[in-house]
Amino acid sequence: MRTATWLFSALTVALAPLAPTAASAELRPDRIKIEYVAPEKDDQKAVYEMLKKRQALEKVREMFSPVMLPVDVNVKTKTCGFVNAFYQRMARDAEVTLCYEYIGQIYEMMPEMVTPEGIAPNDAIVGQFYYTVGHEMGHALFDLMDVPIFGRPEDAADAFSTYIMLQMGKHDARRLIGGAAYAYKSFIDKPEMTIKTKAFSDVHGSSAQRFYNMICLGYGADPGMFADVVEDGLLPKQRADNCYWEHREIAYAFKTLIRPHLDPTLAAKVMDTQWLPPEQLSARRR
Numbered sequence: 001m002r003t004a005t006w007l008f009s010a011l012t013v014a015l016a017p018l019a020p021t022a023a024s025a026e027l028r029p030d031r032i033k034i035e036y037v038a039p040e041k042d043d044q045k046a047v048y049e050m051l052k053k054r055q056a057l058e059k060v061r062e063m064f065s066p067v068m069l070p071v072d073v074n075v076k077t078k079t080c081g082f083v084n085a086f087y088q089r090m091a092r093d094a095e096v097t098l099c100y101e102y103i104g105q106i107y108e109m110m111p112e113m114v115t116p117e118g119i120a121p122n123d124a125i126v127g128q129f130y131y132t133v134g135h136e137m138g139h140a141l142f143d144l145m146d147v148p149i150f151g152r153p154e155d156a157a158d159a160f161s162t163y164i165m166l167q168m169g170k171h172d173a174r175r176l177i178g179g180a181a182y183a184y185k186s187f188i189d190k191p192e193m194t195i196k197t198k199a200f201s202d203v204h205g206s207s208a209q210r211f212y213n214m215i216c217l218g219y220g221a222d223p224g225m226f227a228d229v230v231e232d233g234l235l236p237k238q239r240a241d242n243c244y245w246e247h248r249e250i251a252y253a254f255k256t257l258i259r260p261h262l263d264p265t266l267a268a269k270v271m272d273t274q275w276l277p278p279e280q281l282s283a284r285r286r
Contacts, residue, residue: 106129138161
């Protein structure tokens with residue numbers, strides 16, 4: 001009886017009409033606000049100035065301007081006192097924070113020159129930056145638009161970010177995915193590794209899993225453009241054989257749950273924008 005009563009109560013709650021949320025408010029595009037908060041530490045000033053010079057947040061605002069949102073989303077860079085990037089729902093709006101500590105770490109991890117895989121230093125920085133922004137914006141959109149998620153939210157945010165980068169034109173997409181994946185590649189360079197079991201309790205997937213998931217979606221989207229990741233052994237063929245279907249599922253979810261909330265004119269403009277500077281030193285092997 002206790003089990004039956006509990007099940008009835010759970011179903012009653014699950015099927016009850018949802019209370020009004022922000023998503024029921026008027027939706028409109030161009031609701032991304034940006035702010036470069038002055039750093040609190042001297043060693044972060046170089047990152048702060050570089051971001052402003054490259055208009056990093058202005059590009060983020062343009063990239064997500066097509067999304068029709070019920071509230072403003074404030075994207076800001078600031079000193080956090082820890083290495084992170086995160087999304088928060090506020091009382092009247094929402095906020096995505098990119099910590100200078102985290103952005104500084106991206107710079108420290110970039111290669112000094114074009115890697116054997118063809119990843120240019122600039123692509124490694126920009127790719128990981130956009131991947132991180134896209135991940136946190138994924139959390140924001142899932143929350144503000146009441147997007148249902150089966151599975152772990154962090155995995156869904158990763159998939160959302162990767163899919164967004166794959167829409168940025170063939171030339172930019174290959175460089176963005178390659179640059180973003182570079183930050184995780186060091187974790188798969190060793191065929192075997194030992195980690196504490198507790199690591200598997202983290203809300204995020206392991207760095208190696210995030211690497212494989214990212215390049216799998218790229219290969220699934222365009223096997224020709226990403227053929228080298230299989231040829232060079234970066235993506236095992238057993239996984240590659242299923243990547244088409246993995247990408248297809250993400251594409252269907254985006255088409256069904258996200259695309260109806262995009263302003264078509266602004267979305268077309270974003271698709272036609274070149275998000276990376278000219279390719280440096282043949283940044284990919286042919």
